[in-house]
Amino acid sequence: MNSSQVRVSSPWWIPTAVAMLVLALLGGAMIGPAGPTWWRVPLELLNRLPLLTVHSGVSESEWNIIWLVRMPRVVLAGLVGCTLSIAGASYQGVFRNPLVDPYLLGVAAGAGLGATFVFTINRAGSSTWLIDPLPLAAFGCGLAAVLVTYVVGTAFGGERSSTTLVLAGVAVTSLVTAMQAFLLQRHTDVMREVYSWILGRLSTATWTDVRLVLPYVALSTTVLLFHRRLLDVLRVGDDEATALGAHVNRIRLVVVLFATLGTAAVVAVSGLIGFVGIIVPHAVRLLVGASYRVVLPLSFLLGGAFLITADIPGRILSNPAETPIGVVTAFLGAPFFLLILRTRQASR
Amino acid sequence: MTSLNFEKVSVQYGQRRAVVEFSEVVRPGEWLCLIGPNGAGKSSLLRAIVGIISFSGNIVVDGATLHDRNARRRAQLVAYVPQSPVMPSDMNAYEYVLLGRNPYVSHFGSESVHDTAMVNSVFERLDLTDFAHRQLGELSGGERQRVAIARAVAQEAPILLLDEPTSSLDIGHQQQALELVDKLRREHGLTVVSAMHDLTLAGSYADRLVLMHEGHRVVGGTAQEVLRAETLAEFYGVSVHVHHEPDGTVAVIPRRSLRT
Numbered sequence: 001m002n003s004s005q006v007r008v009s010s011p012w013w014i015p016t017a018v019a020m021l022v023l024a025l026l027g028g029a030m031i032g033p034a035g036p037t038w039w040r041v042p043l044e045l046l047n048r049l050p051l052l053t054v055h056s057g058v059s060e061s062e063w064n065i066i067w068l069v070r071m072p073r074v075v076l077a078g079l080v081g082c083t084l085s086i087a088g089a090s091y092q093g094v095f096r097n098p099l100v101d102p103y104l105l106g107v108a109a110g111a112g113l114g115a116t117f118v119f120t121i122n123r124a125g126s127s128t129w130l131i132d133p134l135p136l137a138a139f140g141c142g143l144a145a146v147l148v149t150y151v152v153g154t155a156f157g158g159e160r161s162s163t164t165l166v167l168a169g170v171a172v173t174s175l176v177t178a179m180q181a182f183l184l185q186r187h188t189d190v191m192r193e194v195y196s197w198i199l200g201r202l203s204t205a206t207w208t209d210v211r212l213v214l215p216y217v218a219l220s221t222t223v224l225l226f227h228r229r230l231l232d233v234l235r236v237g238d239d240e241a242t243a244l245g246a247h248v249n250r251i252r253l254v255v256v257l258f259a260t261l262g263t264a265a266v267v268a269v270s271g272l273i274g275f276v277g278i279i280v281p282h283a284v285r286l287l288v289g290a291s292y293r294v295v296l297p298l299s300f301l302l303g304g305a306f307l308i309t310a311d312i313p314g315r316i317l318s319n320p321a322e323t324p325i326g327v328v329t330a331f332l333g334a335p336f337f338l339l340i341l342r343t344r345q346a347s348r
Numbered sequence: 349m350t351s352l353n354f355e356k357v358s359v360q361y362g363q364r365r366a367v368v369e370f371s372e373v374v375r376p377g378e379w380l381c382l383i384g385p386n387g388a389g390k391s392s393l394l395r396a397i398v399g400i401i402s403f404s405g406n407i408v409v410d411g412a413t414l415h416d417r418n419a420r421r422r423a424q425l426v427a428y429v430p431q432s433p434v435m436p437s438d439m440n441a442y443e444y445v446l447l448g449r450n451p452y453v454s455h456f457g458s459e460s461v462h463d464t465a466m467v468n469s470v471f472e473r474l475d476l477t478d479f480a481h482r483q484l485g486e487l488s489g490g491e492r493q494r495v496a497i498a499r500a501v502a503q504e505a506p507i508l509l510l511d512e513p514t515s516s517l518d519i520g521h522q523q524q525a526l527e528l529v530d531k532l533r534r535e536h537g538l539t540v541v542s543a544m545h546d547l548t549l550a551g552s553y554a555d556r557l558v559l560m561h562e563g564h565r566v567v568g569g570t571a572q573e574v575l576r577a578e579t580l581a582e583f584y585g586v587s588v589h590v591h592h593e594p595d596g597t598v599a600v601i602p603r604r605s606l607r608t
């Protein structure tokens with residue numbers, strides 16, 4: 001055996017996934033009500049690139065539909081999918097539990113509670129502050145929720161029990177949701193705003209929304225990708241990872257912090273979209289194996305492609321009211337989750 | 349070559365004292381084997397060295413307190429094979445052994461060509477090349493144990509800790525694994541501390557045995573000194589026949605007691 005025969009993963013997955021993401025972006029831009037004939041869209045996109053002139057026959061108003069209506073939504077859905085997937089894979093790594101995702105850990109519910117706080121206290125005043133407190137509150141409460149889930153889940157089940165962690169997540173989610181309901185009962189005036197925040201703004205996305213989440217997504221993704229080798233070290237358990245020289249608690253804290261930061265930011269624009277963080281990383285594992293060195297970058301790329309694609313039915317099928325994207329992902333994700341649960345039980 | 353000194357090392361789990369003021373000097377290049385009945389504290393002592401559990405007292409490597417160093421540096425000095433290693437079933441053997449290089453890879457970096465070459469040579473030396481691409485979940489108990497040893501070897505640390513390295517190996521692979529450790533020890537001057545239950549194997553490979561009982565160091569010395577029928581009867585509660593070979597090795601043969 002020579003060294004070229006033994007490698008951790010094959011190198012062509014990443015380009016393939018990049019191609020799929022680009023295809024999804026293009027597809028998303030081409031499909032939708034109104035706008036130009038679909039095949040003109042890529043031509044016009046080429047035309048808009050610097051130094052290129054392609055005659056596409058797309059009028060200025062049609063271009064506005066592409067650029068101001070479709071593209072922000074497609075890009076935002078992509079960012080949300082990328083972030084939820086890489087965050088899901090990262091949580092699965094640090095908790096050594098394939099069943100956790102940002103929603104099951106209570107992150108999303110916590111973020112919703114944080115946002116509710118801001119709305120009930122004083123949204124009108126705070127939205128013009130130098131730093132918008134809404135994402136910060138969402139992040140803070142999301143983080144608190146995941147920490148409570150972790151502490152409770154490991155205190156009773158021990159580190160190796162995946163079921164207790166999931167159950168703790170369910171309990172924390174219910175508690176947080178109840179607290180939110182209680183708050184809203186007492187402030188019925190902000191109910192509409194809060195619920196429209198929770199349901200998300202994907203269907204009315206603008207470039208402003210993209211600009212709002214982009215820094216958080218970029219930061220959290222960068223930090224998580226830097227930890228991909230260390231997540232592999234954690235797979236052998238805290239004790240052995242320590243013996244191999246890893247600072248287990250520090251790694252776990254940093255990864256949880258940044259996965260939560262990304263999640264809270266995208267939840268703020270997309271609302272509740274469940275299961276992405278489970279479906280995508282697991283599909284990736286089935287394709288390329290379980291090493292986080294590949295699982296993290298591939299989950300990021302394919303998560304974006306997946307969510308853009310999952311958003312398409314909502315955009316074309318049900319007029320006038322759209323199917324929320326969360327319904328589509330739950331429809332695909334719930335059976336998938338049960339399947340994983342079953343195969344894991346079988347492998348015990 | 350590297351020495352390892354224990355200075356009154358004690359380990360406590362809540363109220364239960366697992367190791368009590370253990371003192372011992374392991375000379376550079378020596379193979380010390382801890383023996384003792386179940387629950388004697390052998391694993392706890394090894395876990396204390398690698399920093400998995402906290403302890404009182406002092407562990408000194410080459411004259412410097414081990415736990416004053418950072419975790420990475422410590423892992424460069426001490427490699428450890430636990431009694432029951434965690435082996436994720438969906439990780440392949442190559443990825444697993446590569447983890448042994450973690451102490452040499454910068455926090456956010458990736459393995460160098462030297463690291464991968466080193467891992468490849470470990471696979472060859474341990475005769476494991478056929479297993480490199482197999483998932484750990486589909487290896488037999490003995491194959492897994494050899495892969496776990498391979499990871500420790502890949503760590504290139506001057507001190508090697510083995511907690512029952514041969515417990516699930518057949519007699520041939522037991523000998524192969526221990527011969528390998530012995531060869532590494534002679535070639536690279538490794539200092540080895542192992543915990544073993546097979547007293548005959550322990551006596552024939554280790555330079556010195558230390559018998560532990562209820563956390564205490566009871567007696568230490570060569571196989572002839574430690575493996576005596578009266579001592580074993582007292583601390584294991586067994587009846588054994590101790591057979592001395594002409595070449596100095598000692599065989600411990602359990603006998604059925606005559607109690608009814």
Ligand SMILES: Nc1ncnc2c1ncn2[C@@H]1O[C@H](COP(=O)(O)OP(=O)(O)OP(=O)(O)O)[C@@H](O)[C@H]1O
Pocket residue numbers: 361364365366384385386387388389390391392393431
């Ligand atoms: N995590 C733990 N929490 C509480 N007590 C523990 C823990 N690990 C070990 N002990 C106790 O510490 C004592 C020493 O255990 P240790 O594992 O060191 O023994 P050992 O000599 O390795 O035994 P064996 O030969 O069975 O492996 C035992 O009484 C054991 O019950």
Ligand SMILES: [Mg+2]
Pocket residue numbers: 390391392431511543
């Ligand atoms: Mg033990």
